[in-house]
Amino acid sequence: MHDASGYAGIYTTHDEPRWYEMDSLIFVSGLTETEAILGDDEKFINDTVNAAKRLQPNFIALTGSPIPMVIGTDFPALAREIELATGIMTFGFDTTGMNSYISGVGLAFAELAKRVCQEPTTKSDQLAINLLGVTPLDFSINDTVASMEKVLQDQGLKIQSNWAMGGSFADIKTASAAQVNLVVSAGGLPAAKILQKRFGIPYVIGTPYGAAFTTKIVNAIKQAAATGENQLVCPPQGNAKTVIVGESVNRLSLANAIYDATGEAATVLCPVDSAPELLTDGCISAVDEDELKPYFAEATTIIADPLYQPICPDTARFIPVPHEGFSGRVYHGSMPNLVTGFENLLMKINNETKKG
Amino acid sequence: MLRNIRTDTKQISVPVSQAEFPEPFPIGLEYSAPARGHWTIAHVALSLPEAHIIYVCPQGCLRGVVLTAAELNVSQRFSTIEVGEENVLEGDMEDQVIDGVGHILEELPYTPPAVLVFTSCIHQFLGIDLNMIYSTLRQQHPGIQFTDCYMNPIMRKGNWNPDQKMRRQLFTLLKPAPLDQHSVNIVGNDFPLDRTSDLYRLLNDNHYTVREVATSRNYAEYQKMATSAVAITTRYPAEAAGKLLQTKYGQKYLHLPFSYDYAEIIANLQKLSAELGITYQPDPNAITATDQALAAAQQVIGDTPIAIDYTFSTKALGLARLLLDRGFNVTDVYVDEFDKEDQADLAALKASAPNLTLHPTIDVGMRIAPRQSSEKLLALGQKAAYFNGSPYFVNIVEGAGWYGFDGIQRMAKLMIEAYNEPKDIESVIQVKGLGWGCGCI
Numbered sequence: 001m002h003d004a005s006g007y008a009g010i011y012t013t014h015d016e017p018r019w020y021e022m023d024s025l026i027f028v029s030g031l032t033e034t035e036a037i038l039g040d041d042e043k044f045i046n047d048t049v050n051a052a053k054r055l056q057p058n059f060i061a062l063t064g065s066p067i068p069m070v071i072g073t074d075f076p077a078l079a080r081e082i083e084l085a086t087g088i089m090t091f092g093f094d095t096t097g098m099n100s101y102i103s104g105v106g107l108a109f110a111e112l113a114k115r116v117c118q119e120p121t122t123k124s125d126q127l128a129i130n131l132l133g134v135t136p137l138d139f140s141i142n143d144t145v146a147s148m149e150k151v152l153q154d155q156g157l158k159i160q161s162n163w164a165m166g167g168s169f170a171d172i173k174t175a176s177a178a179q180v181n182l183v184v185s186a187g188g189l190p191a192a193k194i195l196q197k198r199f200g201i202p203y204v205i206g207t208p209y210g211a212a213f214t215t216k217i218v219n220a221i222k223q224a225a226a227t228g229e230n231q232l233v234c235p236p237q238g239n240a241k242t243v244i245v246g247e248s249v250n251r252l253s254l255a256n257a258i259y260d261a262t263g264e265a266a267t268v269l270c271p272v273d274s275a276p277e278l279l280t281d282g283c284i285s286a287v288d289e290d291e292l293k294p295y296f297a298e299a300t301t302i303i304a305d306p307l308y309q310p311i312c313p314d315t316a317r318f319i320p321v322p323h324e325g326f327s328g329r330v331y332h333g334s335m336p337n338l339v340t341g342f343e344n345l346l347m348k349i350n351n352e353t354k355k356g
Numbered sequence: 357m358l359r360n361i362r363t364d365t366k367q368i369s370v371p372v373s374q375a376e377f378p379e380p381f382p383i384g385l386e387y388s389a390p391a392r393g394h395w396t397i398a399h400v401a402l403s404l405p406e407a408h409i410i411y412v413c414p415q416g417c418l419r420g421v422v423l424t425a426a427e428l429n430v431s432q433r434f435s436t437i438e439v440g441e442e443n444v445l446e447g448d449m450e451d452q453v454i455d456g457v458g459h460i461l462e463e464l465p466y467t468p469p470a471v472l473v474f475t476s477c478i479h480q481f482l483g484i485d486l487n488m489i490y491s492t493l494r495q496q497h498p499g500i501q502f503t504d505c506y507m508n509p510i511m512r513k514g515n516w517n518p519d520q521k522m523r524r525q526l527f528t529l530l531k532p533a534p535l536d537q538h539s540v541n542i543v544g545n546d547f548p549l550d551r552t553s554d555l556y557r558l559l560n561d562n563h564y565t566v567r568e569v570a571t572s573r574n575y576a577e578y579q580k581m582a583t584s585a586v587a588i589t590t591r592y593p594a595e596a597a598g599k600l601l602q603t604k605y606g607q608k609y610l611h612l613p614f615s616y617d618y619a620e621i622i623a624n625l626q627k628l629s630a631e632l633g634i635t636y637q638p639d640p641n642a643i644t645a646t647d648q649a650l651a652a653a654q655q656v657i658g659d660t661p662i663a664i665d666y667t668f669s670t671k672a673l674g675l676a677r678l679l680l681d682r683g684f685n686v687t688d689v690y691v692d693e694f695d696k697e698d699q700a701d702l703a704a705l706k707a708s709a710p711n712l713t714l715h716p717t718i719d720v721g722m723r724i725a726p727r728q729s730s731e732k733l734l735a736l737g738q739k740a741a742y743f744n745g746s747p748y749f750v751n752i753v754e755g756a757g758w759y760g761f762d763g764i765q766r767m768a769k770l771m772i773e774a775y776n777e778p779k780d781i782e783s784v785i786q787v788k789g790l791g792w793g794c795g796c797i
Binding site for chain 1: 383384385386387388389390392396414415416417419420423426427431432438439440441444463476477478480481482507508509510511512513514720721723724782786788
């Protein structure tokens with residue numbers, strides 16, 4: 001991260017909950033005022049080359065922050081220099097620190113899809129999928145990912161690769177052996193589009209929450225495999241009385257899972273970046289307090305991270321669903337596994353509704 | 357092409373005899389260990405009672421401070437204004453701050469007495485007119501005091517880094533008042549000075565009122581710090597705050613650095629006494645008690661290796677020197693840079709303990725360095741515990757509220773406790789802002 005070091009405490013505390021036990025090679029450049037004013041990229045390049053020689057990573061990713069944006073740092077060019085100097089695949093991302101994690105995740109997975117995935121030698125015999133958009137910011141470290149893989153495996157699917165929690169770099173290299181990509185958060189969508197372009201792999205958008213909705217996803221995967229057509233199984237379910245706040249794919253899936261289980265629809269309010277095709281009347285971009293409040297004022301039930309509760313009106317029932325991408329580790333103790341714990345959430349909704 | 361020779365010889369350990377001042381290790385890409393007990397500028401700002409905090413930063417920078425406030429359960433005292441690309445391109449960043457602060461104040465259910473408005477690196481680089489922003493805010497909201505604060509880590513190598521500047525800005529809100537010759541400020545520390553410490557007792561025994569931000573229960577009590585005739589700092593990063601109190605409020609500024617050196621402790625207390633015109637004689641009982649406390653700890657801990665890190669105390673080298681002198685087996689010190697107050701201790705250790713091993717904490721090699729000790733090791737500080745995988749550690753940051761002989765005695769007791777009672781490293785060291793508190797809560 002080409003940054004003055006202000007970001008170091010953020011990812012070590014909140015963005016990478018595996019930081020303590022997993023030796024992720026994430027570092028900051030410690031950009032100083034003098035280097036920024038003089039446009040001195042040499043120290044960043046040399047330090048990165050030096051670190052790469054010592055650590056021998058599979059790849060190097062350079063990411064930007066506000067000051068490199070202001071001074072016009074050319075990250076793709078720096079990446080080329082570093083790749084030439086080290087012989088290690090290097091990516092340069094013009095991130096600015098001014099967008100949500102979804103945009104950065106999308107850029108990162110897209111590069112993996114472009115440069116790391118290799119031509120398939122053979123397709124998997126079993127119906128195999130890649131899970132795209134699996135990040136600790138979306139699924140935390142409470143076994144949601146393992147649960148998600150299990151419910152899909154239980155339905156006869158093979159997990160070819162998981163982008164990118166718990167899998168390996170080698171898995172991603174062979175991702176093109178899958179027949180279908182399952183996009184479980186918006187961060188996975190750019191990679192899905194590239195993999196479709198490169199290898200003709202269709203994608204399905206949806207996160208497997210709840211038995212009924214999971215069956216829908218599995219059926220859509222089979223259909224995609226058979227037809228080669230993409231499938232969106234989490235269409236918007238507009239209902240201003242119930243709002244769910246969160247990342248678009250994840251929360252649209254939750255809204256659909258609730259609808260399939262109860263017949264009750266909900267509107268998703270998305271405060272982070274999303275693919276334009278997912279934003280509709282039932283999935284609305286609402287980023288800050290002023291944009292969210294009018295929707296909250298209309299709602300009778302609000303399902304959101306607890307950090308939103310202070311701006312929710314007393315007239316609405318508030319059902320807290322912590323989300324790592326919003327509150328980091330603050331509510332780790334009550335972070336739900338919505339794959340295995342979907343029924344608990346339903347009970348909570350029903351109980352709250354009765355109370356109301 | 358010029359070669360950056362500073363990055364040619366990375367290493368993760370060096371004997372103190374070969375350590376250079378002020379950087380014993382080349383600094384390249386930086387690793388951040390998961391020990392989070394040290395305070396950040398957000399913790400320092402939030403320690404000011406009743407003040408409202410507003411951060412104006414890009415989204416990526418806001419996340420950390422927002423969640424710091426949430427973890428401390430003080431989100432109601434904290435607001436943000438997000439700088440987006442459109443603000444940078446449209447050049448409306450002054451208006452954004454002024455209008456954004458106004459909007460936040462309209463929405464707040466109460467009127468805070470003071471608002472600390474933090475701007476960030478991007479405001480500095482785009483040449484934003486901060487004077488105009490703050491003067492406009494003061495005109496538009498005459499019932500509220502505003503001060504300028506800075507979350508600009510890009511200045512951390514500057515004369516005043518963001519930490520030093522934050523500790524200074526905390527006192528810019530004081531309203532000048534007549535000085536009370538029997539009030540003394542202790543400024544720039546995270547923790548309140550221990551009431552049993554030599555410094556506090558000297559002041560208290562001579563009927564001085566000791567004022568600190570950390571013990572101010574409300575904004576009015578904080579304002580009384582303007583009446584103190586003397587301002588004392590005990591840590592190097594607080595010097596800018598002390599100088600401000602001298603130049604702006606006419607307070608006599610004394611820097612009485614925290615020390616593990618008996619002679620320096622006595623000299624500091626003598627200096628204070630001379631300034632206040634009070635009598636001080638070194639207390640032989642305190643010195644004896646300190647010797648006994650260290651001896652008792654040494655008897656329990658014996659030759660067990662001891663590692664110290666810089667987050668434990670601003671005087672990590674001074675601590676190593678004291679413990680080595682008292683027969684402890686200090687083997688490792690974790691420190692990335694020295695400051696001017698380390699120079700004497702560094703020189704002394706080069707002569708007396710040339711094989712004492714220094715390690716960086718931020719070097720990339722520390723990410724993959726083995727984090728376990730082959731034998732029982734006592735760690736003084738969270739990072740020393742983490743890098744050695746030692747559950748036997750004293751969980752203190754920034755020297756707690758220790759000062760003088762009393763502080764050394766307290767430390768010796770905690771060393772015995774830590775030696776005997778293992779802690780869960782992972783859960784303990786990841787708590788952010790260890791011991792944070794605000795008098796208004």
